Amino acid sequence: MEAYFLILFSIYFATVSGYPSGKISASCDTMLPVHGNSATQTAPSPYFITVSTNTFSTGDIITVTLQSSAGSSFKGFLLEARTVGGDRTTGSFTIRDGNTQALPCSAGASSAVSHTSSTIKTSITTSWTAPAGTGPTYFRATVLMSYSVFWSRVESEPVMALQISNTTCGTQKICFSNPPNCSPDNSSCLFMSSVPANNGFVFEMSGSTPGYLAIAFSDDQLMGNDDIYICTRNSSGNILVQQAFSTGHVTPQARNISTTGSIVASYIGGVLKCSFISQMSISTQARASTAPSYYIFLGTGPSQGSGQILMHTTKPLISASRIDLSSFAASASVQSGTPPVTLGHGALMLIAWMTTGTIGMLIARYMKHAANKTVIGKGLWFLLHVFLMVLTIILTVTAFIMVFVEVSGWSGDIGAHPILGCIVMILTFLQPFGALFRPDPNHKRRFIFNWVHGLNALVIKVLAVATIFLGLQLVDISSSQWMSKVMGGFYGWEILFYIILEINARMRTKESYENPENKVQRESVILVIFICGNLALLISLLVGIGQSV
Numbered sequence: 001m002e003a004y005f006l007i008l009f010s011i012y013f014a015t016v017s018g019y020p021s022g023k024i025s026a027s028c029d030t031m032l033p034v035h036g037n038s039a040t041q042t043a044p045s046p047y048f049i050t051v052s053t054n055t056f057s058t059g060d061i062i063t064v065t066l067q068s069s070a071g072s073s074f075k076g077f078l079l080e081a082r083t084v085g086g087d088r089t090t091g092s093f094t095i096r097d098g099n100t101q102a103l104p105c106s107a108g109a110s111s112a113v114s115h116t117s118s119t120i121k122t123s124i125t126t127s128w129t130a131p132a133g134t135g136p137t138y139f140r141a142t143v144l145m146s147y148s149v150f151w152s153r154v155e156s157e158p159v160m161a162l163q164i165s166n167t168t169c170g171t172q173k174i175c176f177s178n179p180p181n182c183s184p185d186n187s188s189c190l191f192m193s194s195v196p197a198n199n200g201f202v203f204e205m206s207g208s209t210p211g212y213l214a215i216a217f218s219d220d221q222l223m224g225n226d227d228i229y230i231c232t233r234n235s236s237g238n239i240l241v242q243q244a245f246s247t248g249h250v251t252p253q254a255r256n257i258s259t260t261g262s263i264v265a266s267y268i269g270g271v272l273k274c275s276f277i278s279q280m281s282i283s284t285q286a287r288a289s290t291a292p293s294y295y296i297f298l299g300t301g302p303s304q305g306s307g308q309i310l311m312h313t314t315k316p317l318i319s320a321s322r323i324d325l326s327s328f329a330a331s332a333s334v335q336s337g338t339p340p341v342t343l344g345h346g347a348l349m350l351i352a353w354m355t356t357g358t359i360g361m362l363i364a365r366y367m368k369h370a371a372n373k374t375v376i377g378k379g380l381w382f383l384l385h386v387f388l389m390v391l392t393i394i395l396t397v398t399a400f401i402m403v404f405v406e407v408s409g410w411s412g413d414i415g416a417h418p419i420l421g422c423i424v425m426i427l428t429f430l431q432p433f434g435a436l437f438r439p440d441p442n443h444k445r446r447f448i449f450n451w452v453h454g455l456n457a458l459v460i461k462v463l464a465v466a467t468i469f470l471g472l473q474l475v476d477i478s479s480s481q482w483m484s485k486v487m488g489g490f491y492g493w494e495i496l497f498y499i500i501l502e503i504n505a506r507m508r509t510k511e512s513y514e515n516p517e518n519k520v521q522r523e524s525v526i527l528v529i530f531i532c533g534n535l536a537l538l539i540s541l542l543v544g545i546g547q548s549v
Contacts, residue, residue, distance in 0.1 A: 085195025158261030211303030231274030235305035360388030
Protein backbone atom coordinates (compact mmCIF):
# COMPACT_ATOMS: atom_id res chain seq x y z
CA MET A 1 0.00 0.00 0.00
CA GLU A 2 2.85 2.41 0.83
CA ALA A 3 4.42 1.69 -2.56
CA TYR A 4 1.09 2.46 -4.24
CA PHE A 5 0.81 5.86 -2.54
CA LEU A 6 4.46 6.58 -3.37
CA ILE A 7 3.78 6.02 -7.08
CA LEU A 8 0.68 8.24 -6.98
CA PHE A 9 2.64 10.97 -5.20
CA SER A 10 5.44 10.80 -7.77
CA ILE A 11 2.99 11.12 -10.66
CA TYR A 12 1.25 14.03 -8.95
CA PHE A 13 4.54 15.80 -8.23
CA ALA A 14 5.75 15.41 -11.82
CA THR A 15 2.43 16.64 -13.14
CA VAL A 16 2.47 19.74 -10.96
CA SER A 17 6.12 20.56 -11.34
CA GLY A 18 6.63 19.64 -15.01
CA TYR A 19 10.35 20.04 -15.78
CA PRO A 20 11.62 22.46 -13.10
CA SER A 21 15.24 21.58 -13.93
CA GLY A 22 14.89 22.92 -17.48
CA LYS A 23 16.32 19.77 -19.08
CA ILE A 24 13.92 19.99 -22.00
CA SER A 25 15.96 19.11 -25.09
CA ALA A 26 13.04 16.94 -26.20
CA SER A 27 11.16 20.16 -26.96
CA CYS A 28 13.88 21.68 -29.19
CA ASP A 29 12.02 21.15 -32.46
CA THR A 30 8.45 22.04 -31.49
CA MET A 31 9.35 24.42 -28.65
CA LEU A 32 6.20 23.23 -26.86
CA PRO A 33 5.94 21.68 -23.38
CA VAL A 34 5.74 17.89 -23.33
CA HIS A 35 3.84 17.78 -20.03
CA GLY A 36 0.07 18.00 -19.68
CA ASN A 37 -2.49 18.73 -22.39
CA SER A 38 -2.55 22.51 -22.17
CA ALA A 39 -2.60 24.67 -25.30
CA THR A 40 -0.69 27.89 -25.87
CA GLN A 41 -2.44 31.08 -24.84
CA THR A 42 -4.13 33.13 -27.55
CA ALA A 43 -4.18 36.40 -25.62
CA PRO A 44 -1.35 38.90 -26.32
CA SER A 45 1.87 37.75 -24.72
CA PRO A 46 3.07 39.61 -21.61
CA TYR A 47 6.63 38.71 -22.63
CA PHE A 48 8.98 40.15 -25.23
CA ILE A 49 12.54 39.69 -26.50
CA THR A 50 15.04 42.49 -27.08
CA VAL A 51 18.46 42.33 -28.75
CA SER A 52 21.51 44.55 -28.46
CA THR A 53 21.84 45.12 -32.22
CA ASN A 54 19.79 44.57 -35.37
CA THR A 55 22.71 43.50 -37.60
CA PHE A 56 25.60 41.08 -37.25
CA SER A 57 28.67 39.61 -38.91
CA THR A 58 30.17 36.16 -38.47
CA GLY A 59 31.46 35.76 -34.91
CA ASP A 60 29.59 38.76 -33.51
CA ILE A 61 28.08 38.38 -30.03
CA ILE A 62 24.53 39.66 -29.51
CA THR A 63 23.00 40.18 -26.09
CA VAL A 64 19.50 38.69 -25.94
CA THR A 65 17.05 39.54 -23.15
CA LEU A 66 13.74 37.83 -22.42
CA GLN A 67 11.56 40.13 -20.32
CA SER A 68 8.09 40.21 -18.84
CA SER A 69 5.78 43.19 -18.84
CA ALA A 70 5.15 45.06 -15.59
CA GLY A 71 3.21 42.89 -13.17
CA SER A 72 4.05 39.63 -14.95
CA SER A 73 6.62 36.94 -14.31
CA PHE A 74 7.53 33.46 -15.52
CA LYS A 75 8.84 30.20 -14.13
CA GLY A 76 10.23 28.44 -17.18
CA PHE A 77 11.24 29.14 -20.76
CA LEU A 78 12.97 27.77 -23.86
CA LEU A 79 14.88 30.23 -26.06
CA GLU A 80 16.38 29.53 -29.50
CA ALA A 81 17.84 31.46 -32.45
CA ARG A 82 16.10 30.55 -35.72
CA THR A 83 16.82 31.44 -39.34
CA VAL A 84 14.14 33.62 -40.90
CA GLY A 85 14.09 31.40 -43.96
CA GLY A 86 13.94 27.70 -43.21
CA ASP A 87 13.20 28.14 -39.48
CA ARG A 88 16.35 26.24 -38.43
CA THR A 89 18.14 26.62 -35.11
CA THR A 90 21.43 28.41 -35.60
CA GLY A 91 24.40 29.72 -33.64
CA SER A 92 25.39 29.08 -30.02
CA PHE A 93 24.62 30.68 -26.66
CA THR A 94 26.93 31.64 -23.83
CA ILE A 95 25.43 31.55 -20.34
CA ARG A 96 25.58 34.85 -18.42
CA ASP A 97 22.69 34.41 -15.98
CA GLY A 98 22.58 31.98 -13.06
CA ASN A 99 18.93 31.25 -13.82
CA THR A 100 19.79 29.90 -17.28
CA GLN A 101 21.53 26.90 -18.82
CA ALA A 102 22.58 25.85 -22.32
CA LEU A 103 20.84 22.93 -24.01
CA PRO A 104 21.93 20.72 -26.91
CA CYS A 105 19.64 21.06 -29.93
CA SER A 106 20.02 20.42 -33.66
CA ALA A 107 22.51 23.26 -34.20
CA GLY A 108 24.93 22.08 -31.51
CA ALA A 109 25.66 21.65 -27.82
CA SER A 110 24.66 25.18 -26.79
CA SER A 111 22.05 26.06 -29.41
CA ALA A 112 19.22 26.71 -26.92
CA VAL A 113 18.77 28.21 -23.45
CA SER A 114 16.32 27.20 -20.71
CA HIS A 115 15.65 27.74 -17.00
CA THR A 116 17.49 25.94 -14.20
CA SER A 117 14.62 26.01 -11.71
CA SER A 118 11.00 27.05 -11.35
CA THR A 119 11.79 30.16 -9.31
CA ILE A 120 9.90 33.31 -10.26
CA LYS A 121 11.69 35.43 -12.88
CA THR A 122 10.96 38.73 -14.58
CA SER A 123 13.84 38.64 -17.08
CA ILE A 124 16.87 36.64 -18.17
CA THR A 125 19.87 37.65 -20.29
CA THR A 126 22.14 35.53 -22.46
CA SER A 127 24.64 35.97 -25.30
CA TRP A 128 24.39 34.52 -28.80
CA THR A 129 27.34 34.06 -31.19
CA ALA A 130 26.62 34.30 -34.93
CA PRO A 131 27.96 31.39 -37.01
CA ALA A 132 29.47 31.66 -40.50
CA GLY A 133 27.11 31.64 -43.46
CA THR A 134 23.88 32.29 -41.58
CA GLY A 135 21.37 34.79 -42.89
CA PRO A 136 18.66 36.87 -41.19
CA THR A 137 17.85 35.44 -37.76
CA TYR A 138 15.25 35.98 -35.07
CA PHE A 139 14.99 34.77 -31.48
CA ARG A 140 11.98 32.71 -30.44
CA ALA A 141 10.88 31.67 -26.96
CA THR A 142 8.20 29.63 -25.27
CA VAL A 143 7.52 31.12 -21.83
CA LEU A 144 5.67 29.38 -18.97
CA MET A 145 3.85 31.54 -16.47
CA SER A 146 2.76 28.37 -14.68
CA TYR A 147 2.46 24.68 -15.39
CA SER A 148 -0.62 25.00 -17.61
CA VAL A 149 -0.34 28.63 -18.75
CA PHE A 150 2.28 29.40 -21.39
CA TRP A 151 2.87 31.45 -24.53
CA SER A 152 4.69 30.08 -27.58
CA ARG A 153 6.24 31.91 -30.54
CA VAL A 154 7.35 34.91 -28.53
CA GLU A 155 9.71 36.42 -31.11
CA SER A 156 12.17 39.26 -31.52
CA GLU A 157 12.47 41.47 -34.57
CA PRO A 158 14.78 39.89 -37.19
CA VAL A 159 18.48 40.66 -36.96
CA MET A 160 20.08 40.96 -40.39
CA ALA A 161 23.39 39.49 -41.53
CA LEU A 162 25.84 42.08 -42.84
CA GLN A 163 27.61 39.52 -45.01
CA ILE A 164 26.22 37.67 -48.03
CA SER A 165 27.56 34.13 -48.32
CA ASN A 166 27.25 31.20 -50.73
CA THR A 167 28.24 28.55 -48.16
CA THR A 168 24.66 27.37 -47.60
CA CYS A 169 23.56 27.44 -51.24
CA GLY A 170 21.64 24.29 -52.13
CA THR A 171 21.05 23.34 -48.50
CA GLN A 172 19.46 26.38 -46.87
CA LYS A 173 18.76 28.73 -49.76
CA ILE A 174 18.40 28.90 -53.55
CA CYS A 175 21.31 30.63 -55.28
CA PHE A 176 21.83 31.90 -58.83
CA SER A 177 25.11 33.42 -59.95
CA ASN A 178 27.56 34.15 -62.72
CA PRO A 179 30.12 32.63 -62.79
CA PRO A 180 28.30 29.58 -61.40
CA ASN A 181 28.95 28.94 -57.68
CA CYS A 182 30.98 32.15 -57.32
CA SER A 183 31.44 33.86 -53.97
CA PRO A 184 29.70 37.22 -53.39
CA ASP A 185 32.99 38.37 -51.85
CA ASN A 186 34.40 38.40 -55.40
CA SER A 187 33.71 41.74 -57.13
CA SER A 188 33.20 39.98 -60.48
CA CYS A 189 30.48 37.71 -59.05
CA LEU A 190 26.85 38.49 -59.89
CA PHE A 191 24.83 36.72 -57.19
CA MET A 192 21.34 36.33 -55.77
CA SER A 193 19.72 34.05 -53.23
CA SER A 194 16.20 33.53 -51.92
CA VAL A 195 14.62 31.68 -49.02
CA PRO A 196 10.87 31.35 -48.36
CA ALA A 197 9.95 33.15 -45.14
CA ASN A 198 6.38 33.19 -43.80
CA ASN A 199 4.36 34.99 -46.50
CA GLY A 200 7.39 36.30 -48.38
CA PHE A 201 11.06 35.72 -49.06
CA VAL A 202 14.52 36.62 -47.83
CA PHE A 203 16.39 38.09 -50.81
CA GLU A 204 20.11 38.73 -51.17
CA MET A 205 21.82 40.41 -54.14
CA SER A 206 25.43 41.27 -54.90
CA GLY A 207 27.22 42.45 -58.02
CA SER A 208 29.07 45.16 -59.88
CA THR A 209 26.67 47.77 -61.26
CA PRO A 210 26.50 51.47 -62.11
CA GLY A 211 23.03 51.80 -60.62
CA TYR A 212 20.89 48.82 -59.67
CA LEU A 213 20.56 45.07 -59.21
CA ALA A 214 17.27 43.33 -59.94
CA ILE A 215 15.77 39.86 -59.53
CA ALA A 216 12.75 38.94 -61.65
CA PHE A 217 10.50 35.90 -61.52
CA SER A 218 8.75 34.87 -64.72
CA ASP A 219 6.62 32.10 -66.19
CA ASP A 220 8.84 32.06 -69.30
CA GLN A 221 12.26 33.23 -70.49
CA LEU A 222 10.93 36.42 -72.09
CA MET A 223 10.44 39.83 -70.54
CA GLY A 224 6.83 40.65 -69.68
CA ASN A 225 4.49 39.67 -66.83
CA ASP A 226 7.43 39.45 -64.43
CA ASP A 227 7.62 40.20 -60.70
CA ILE A 228 10.76 42.28 -60.02
CA TYR A 229 12.62 43.04 -56.80
CA ILE A 230 15.14 45.87 -57.09
CA CYS A 231 18.00 47.37 -55.09
CA THR A 232 18.89 50.74 -56.62
CA ARG A 233 21.00 53.83 -55.82
CA ASN A 234 19.83 57.42 -56.04
CA SER A 235 21.92 60.54 -56.59
CA SER A 236 22.44 60.96 -52.83
CA GLY A 237 24.05 57.53 -52.59
CA ASN A 238 21.11 56.04 -50.68
CA ILE A 239 20.14 52.48 -51.55
CA LEU A 240 16.43 51.87 -52.07
CA VAL A 241 14.47 48.63 -52.21
CA GLN A 242 11.65 48.52 -54.75
CA GLN A 243 9.16 46.06 -56.17
CA ALA A 244 7.77 46.38 -59.70
CA PHE A 245 5.80 44.54 -62.37
CA SER A 246 7.25 44.30 -65.88
CA THR A 247 5.08 44.33 -68.98
CA GLY A 248 7.99 44.18 -71.46
CA HIS A 249 10.56 46.68 -72.74
CA VAL A 250 9.02 49.63 -70.94
CA THR A 251 9.53 51.12 -67.48
CA PRO A 252 8.21 48.58 -64.93
CA GLN A 253 5.10 49.49 -62.97
CA ALA A 254 6.04 50.30 -59.37
CA ARG A 255 4.38 48.39 -56.54
CA ASN A 256 4.23 49.05 -52.84
CA ILE A 257 6.64 46.68 -51.14
CA SER A 258 6.27 45.46 -47.57
CA THR A 259 9.44 44.44 -45.71
CA THR A 260 10.28 43.40 -42.17
CA GLY A 261 13.52 43.87 -40.30
CA SER A 262 16.32 46.16 -41.39
CA ILE A 263 17.40 46.57 -45.01
CA VAL A 264 21.13 45.87 -45.15
CA ALA A 265 22.86 47.46 -48.12
CA SER A 266 26.24 48.82 -49.18
CA TYR A 267 27.93 50.22 -52.29
CA ILE A 268 31.71 49.90 -52.19
CA GLY A 269 34.06 49.97 -55.16
CA GLY A 270 31.20 49.77 -57.65
CA VAL A 271 29.78 46.63 -56.01
CA LEU A 272 26.23 46.84 -54.67
CA LYS A 273 25.15 44.45 -51.90
CA CYS A 274 21.62 44.31 -50.61
CA SER A 275 19.55 41.97 -48.42
CA PHE A 276 16.00 42.34 -47.14
CA ILE A 277 12.94 40.36 -46.09
CA SER A 278 9.91 40.80 -48.33
CA GLN A 279 6.44 40.12 -46.98
CA MET A 280 4.95 39.95 -50.48
CA SER A 281 3.95 36.87 -52.45
CA ILE A 282 5.37 36.55 -55.97
CA SER A 283 3.04 37.71 -58.74
CA THR A 284 3.58 37.15 -62.46
CA GLN A 285 0.16 38.17 -63.81
CA ALA A 286 -0.43 41.44 -61.94
CA ARG A 287 -1.96 39.30 -59.19
CA ALA A 288 -0.77 36.83 -56.59
CA SER A 289 0.37 33.50 -58.00
CA THR A 290 0.36 30.11 -56.34
CA ALA A 291 2.87 28.62 -58.79
CA PRO A 292 5.86 27.26 -56.84
CA SER A 293 8.40 27.52 -59.66
CA TYR A 294 9.60 30.31 -61.95
CA TYR A 295 12.35 31.25 -64.35
CA ILE A 296 14.78 33.54 -62.54
CA PHE A 297 16.23 36.68 -64.15
CA LEU A 298 19.20 38.50 -62.60
CA GLY A 299 20.24 41.80 -64.14
CA THR A 300 22.07 45.08 -63.64
CA GLY A 301 21.85 48.52 -65.17
CA PRO A 302 22.01 52.29 -64.65
CA SER A 303 19.51 54.28 -62.62
CA GLN A 304 18.28 57.86 -62.60
CA GLY A 305 18.99 60.35 -59.83
CA SER A 306 15.68 59.46 -58.21
CA GLY A 307 16.62 55.77 -58.16
CA GLN A 308 14.27 54.94 -61.06
CA ILE A 309 15.82 52.08 -63.00
CA LEU A 310 16.72 52.38 -66.68
CA MET A 311 17.00 49.71 -69.38
CA HIS A 312 19.66 47.14 -68.56
CA THR A 313 22.72 47.50 -70.80
CA THR A 314 23.64 43.80 -70.83
CA LYS A 315 21.55 40.68 -71.19
CA PRO A 316 20.28 39.48 -67.81
CA LEU A 317 21.14 36.05 -66.51
CA ILE A 318 18.18 33.74 -67.10
CA SER A 319 17.83 30.31 -65.54
CA ALA A 320 17.72 27.49 -68.08
CA SER A 321 14.62 25.99 -66.45
CA ARG A 322 11.94 26.78 -63.89
CA ILE A 323 13.25 26.81 -60.33
CA ASP A 324 11.14 25.54 -57.44
CA LEU A 325 11.57 28.30 -54.87
CA SER A 326 10.57 25.97 -52.04
CA SER A 327 13.28 23.40 -52.81
CA PHE A 328 16.78 24.46 -51.81
CA ALA A 329 18.27 21.55 -53.75
CA ALA A 330 17.29 23.36 -56.96
CA SER A 331 20.35 25.60 -56.60
CA ALA A 332 22.66 22.82 -57.74
CA SER A 333 20.98 22.62 -61.16
CA VAL A 334 20.55 26.32 -61.86
CA GLN A 335 22.43 27.30 -65.01
CA SER A 336 22.63 30.75 -66.51
CA GLY A 337 22.77 31.71 -70.15
CA THR A 338 20.92 31.29 -73.43
CA PRO A 339 19.15 28.13 -74.68
CA PRO A 340 21.43 25.99 -76.90
CA VAL A 341 19.07 26.21 -79.90
CA THR A 342 19.23 30.01 -79.79
CA LEU A 343 23.02 29.88 -79.59
CA GLY A 344 23.05 27.49 -82.55
CA HIS A 345 20.96 30.02 -84.48
CA GLY A 346 23.52 32.72 -83.72
CA ALA A 347 26.47 30.51 -84.68
CA LEU A 348 24.94 29.63 -88.07
CA MET A 349 24.14 33.26 -88.85
CA LEU A 350 27.67 34.28 -87.91
CA ILE A 351 29.19 31.63 -90.19
CA ALA A 352 26.80 32.54 -93.02
CA TRP A 353 27.27 36.30 -93.11
CA MET A 354 30.77 36.80 -91.77
CA THR A 355 32.51 33.92 -93.54
CA THR A 356 30.77 32.01 -96.36
CA GLY A 357 28.74 34.98 -97.61
CA THR A 358 31.64 37.41 -97.36
CA ILE A 359 34.08 35.11 -99.17
CA GLY A 360 31.49 34.42 -101.87
CA MET A 361 31.00 38.15 -102.47
CA LEU A 362 34.75 38.82 -102.58
CA ILE A 363 35.26 36.04 -105.12
CA ALA A 364 32.51 37.39 -107.39
CA ARG A 365 33.90 40.91 -107.34
CA TYR A 366 37.66 40.45 -107.30
CA MET A 367 38.59 36.91 -108.41
CA LYS A 368 37.19 36.73 -111.95
CA HIS A 369 40.63 36.90 -113.52
CA ALA A 370 42.62 35.10 -110.82
CA ALA A 371 40.18 32.14 -110.87
CA ASN A 372 39.09 32.15 -114.50
CA LYS A 373 39.83 28.49 -115.19
CA THR A 374 36.85 26.79 -116.86
CA VAL A 375 35.22 23.87 -115.03
CA ILE A 376 32.14 22.10 -116.52
CA GLY A 377 31.69 25.02 -118.84
CA LYS A 378 31.73 27.70 -116.14
CA GLY A 379 34.45 29.85 -114.67
CA LEU A 380 35.91 28.54 -111.42
CA TRP A 381 35.20 31.86 -109.68
CA PHE A 382 31.52 31.57 -110.67
CA LEU A 383 31.18 28.03 -109.33
CA LEU A 384 32.86 29.00 -106.05
CA HIS A 385 30.62 32.05 -105.76
CA VAL A 386 27.44 30.03 -106.39
CA PHE A 387 28.49 27.28 -103.98
CA LEU A 388 29.31 29.69 -101.15
CA MET A 389 26.17 31.78 -101.62
CA VAL A 390 23.91 28.71 -101.77
CA LEU A 391 25.59 27.50 -98.57
CA THR A 392 24.96 30.93 -97.04
CA ILE A 393 21.27 30.73 -97.94
CA ILE A 394 20.98 27.22 -96.48
CA LEU A 395 22.64 28.33 -93.23
CA THR A 396 20.40 31.41 -93.02
CA VAL A 397 17.17 29.50 -93.60
CA THR A 398 18.19 26.78 -91.13
CA ALA A 399 19.08 29.34 -88.46
CA PHE A 400 15.80 31.19 -89.03
CA ILE A 401 13.71 28.02 -88.66
CA MET A 402 15.64 26.95 -85.54
CA VAL A 403 15.00 30.12 -83.58
CA PHE A 404 11.41 30.48 -84.81
CA VAL A 405 10.60 26.99 -83.54
CA GLU A 406 12.51 27.58 -80.28
CA VAL A 407 10.51 30.67 -79.28
CA SER A 408 7.27 29.30 -80.77
CA GLY A 409 6.53 32.44 -82.73
CA TRP A 410 7.54 36.08 -82.64
CA SER A 411 9.94 37.51 -80.04
CA GLY A 412 8.58 41.01 -79.67
CA ASP A 413 10.44 41.78 -76.47
CA ILE A 414 14.08 41.83 -77.61
CA GLY A 415 14.19 44.99 -79.68
CA ALA A 416 15.12 45.30 -83.35
CA HIS A 417 17.01 42.01 -83.68
CA PRO A 418 14.07 39.84 -84.88
CA ILE A 419 12.80 42.59 -87.20
CA LEU A 420 16.15 42.99 -88.94
CA GLY A 421 16.55 39.22 -89.00
CA CYS A 422 13.27 38.80 -90.88
CA ILE A 423 14.27 41.47 -93.42
CA VAL A 424 17.59 39.69 -93.98
CA MET A 425 15.73 36.40 -94.41
CA ILE A 426 13.33 37.84 -97.02
CA LEU A 427 16.06 39.56 -99.06
CA THR A 428 18.26 36.46 -98.87
CA PHE A 429 15.41 34.31 -100.14
CA LEU A 430 14.80 36.68 -103.11
CA GLN A 431 18.45 37.01 -104.15
CA PRO A 432 18.86 33.61 -105.90
CA PHE A 433 15.58 34.01 -107.80
CA GLY A 434 16.86 37.25 -109.29
CA ALA A 435 20.07 35.46 -110.28
CA LEU A 436 18.12 32.69 -112.05
CA PHE A 437 16.49 35.24 -114.38
CA ARG A 438 19.62 37.26 -115.11
CA PRO A 439 20.06 38.32 -118.76
CA ASP A 440 22.94 37.22 -120.97
CA PRO A 441 26.30 38.88 -120.13
CA ASN A 442 26.18 40.75 -123.45
CA HIS A 443 22.56 41.87 -123.09
CA LYS A 444 22.05 45.63 -123.14
CA ARG A 445 20.20 45.53 -119.82
CA ARG A 446 22.71 43.30 -118.05
CA PHE A 447 24.06 46.30 -116.16
CA ILE A 448 20.66 46.71 -114.47
CA PHE A 449 20.85 43.17 -113.10
CA ASN A 450 24.44 43.72 -111.98
CA TRP A 451 23.48 46.85 -110.05
CA VAL A 452 20.33 45.37 -108.49
CA HIS A 453 22.03 42.08 -107.60
CA GLY A 454 25.05 43.82 -106.11
CA LEU A 455 23.01 46.47 -104.27
CA ASN A 456 20.71 43.85 -102.73
CA ALA A 457 23.77 41.88 -101.60
CA LEU A 458 25.20 45.02 -99.99
CA VAL A 459 21.92 45.77 -98.18
CA ILE A 460 21.70 42.16 -96.94
CA LYS A 461 25.30 42.33 -95.73
CA VAL A 462 24.83 45.60 -93.82
CA LEU A 463 21.57 44.45 -92.21
CA ALA A 464 23.05 41.05 -91.37
CA VAL A 465 26.02 42.66 -89.62
CA ALA A 466 23.71 44.97 -87.64
CA THR A 467 21.54 41.99 -86.69
CA ILE A 468 24.57 40.00 -85.56
CA PHE A 469 25.77 42.91 -83.41
CA LEU A 470 22.37 43.06 -81.69
CA GLY A 471 22.28 39.29 -81.32
CA LEU A 472 25.70 39.14 -79.67
CA GLN A 473 24.56 41.73 -77.12
CA LEU A 474 21.64 39.45 -76.27
CA VAL A 475 23.76 36.34 -75.65
CA ASP A 476 26.95 37.90 -74.23
CA ILE A 477 26.67 37.53 -70.45
CA SER A 478 30.15 38.90 -69.73
CA SER A 479 30.43 42.24 -67.95
CA SER A 480 32.81 43.57 -70.64
CA GLN A 481 30.57 42.61 -73.60
CA TRP A 482 33.74 41.45 -75.37
CA MET A 483 31.97 39.61 -78.19
CA SER A 484 30.56 42.85 -79.63
CA LYS A 485 34.07 44.30 -79.55
CA VAL A 486 35.50 41.29 -81.38
CA MET A 487 32.66 41.58 -83.89
CA GLY A 488 33.70 45.19 -84.47
CA GLY A 489 37.23 43.99 -85.20
CA PHE A 490 35.79 41.26 -87.43
CA TYR A 491 33.92 43.81 -89.54
CA GLY A 492 36.92 46.12 -89.57
CA TRP A 493 39.10 43.28 -90.89
CA GLU A 494 36.60 42.73 -93.71
CA ILE A 495 36.44 46.42 -94.68
CA LEU A 496 40.25 46.60 -94.68
CA PHE A 497 40.51 43.80 -97.23
CA TYR A 498 37.72 45.22 -99.36
CA ILE A 499 39.82 48.38 -99.58
CA ILE A 500 43.01 46.43 -100.35
CA LEU A 501 41.31 44.35 -103.05
CA GLU A 502 39.62 47.42 -104.54
CA ILE A 503 42.96 49.23 -104.79
CA ASN A 504 44.48 46.12 -106.35
CA ALA A 505 41.61 45.95 -108.88
CA ARG A 506 42.12 49.61 -109.83
CA MET A 507 45.79 48.95 -110.37
CA ARG A 508 44.94 45.91 -112.49
CA THR A 509 42.97 48.02 -114.94
CA LYS A 510 46.28 49.56 -115.98
CA GLU A 511 48.02 46.21 -116.25
CA SER A 512 47.55 43.17 -118.39
CA TYR A 513 45.93 40.12 -116.82
CA GLU A 514 48.06 37.88 -119.00
CA ASN A 515 49.82 35.30 -116.82
CA PRO A 516 51.89 33.12 -119.13
CA GLU A 517 54.12 31.84 -116.34
CA ASN A 518 51.10 30.81 -114.20
CA LYS A 519 52.30 32.89 -111.29
CA VAL A 520 50.11 33.15 -108.22
CA GLN A 521 47.98 36.25 -108.60
CA ARG A 522 48.06 38.97 -105.94
CA GLU A 523 44.31 38.59 -105.46
CA SER A 524 44.75 34.97 -104.41
CA VAL A 525 47.40 35.84 -101.82
CA ILE A 526 45.29 38.66 -100.41
CA LEU A 527 42.22 36.42 -100.24
CA VAL A 528 44.12 33.64 -98.42
CA ILE A 529 45.39 36.13 -95.83
CA PHE A 530 41.85 37.46 -95.39
CA ILE A 531 40.40 33.96 -94.94
CA CYS A 532 43.00 33.09 -92.26
CA GLY A 533 42.15 36.18 -90.21
CA ASN A 534 38.45 35.68 -90.84
CA LEU A 535 38.54 32.12 -89.50
CA ALA A 536 40.52 33.17 -86.40
CA LEU A 537 37.94 35.84 -85.52
CA LEU A 538 35.07 33.48 -86.35
CA ILE A 539 36.43 30.77 -84.04
CA SER A 540 36.86 33.23 -81.16
CA LEU A 541 33.23 34.35 -81.47
CA LEU A 542 31.97 30.78 -81.77
CA VAL A 543 33.83 29.92 -78.56
CA GLY A 544 32.24 32.93 -76.87
CA ILE A 545 28.79 31.86 -78.04
CA GLY A 546 29.43 28.36 -76.74
CA GLN A 547 30.36 29.74 -73.32
CA SER A 548 27.02 31.56 -73.10
CA VAL A 549 25.13 28.30 -72.46
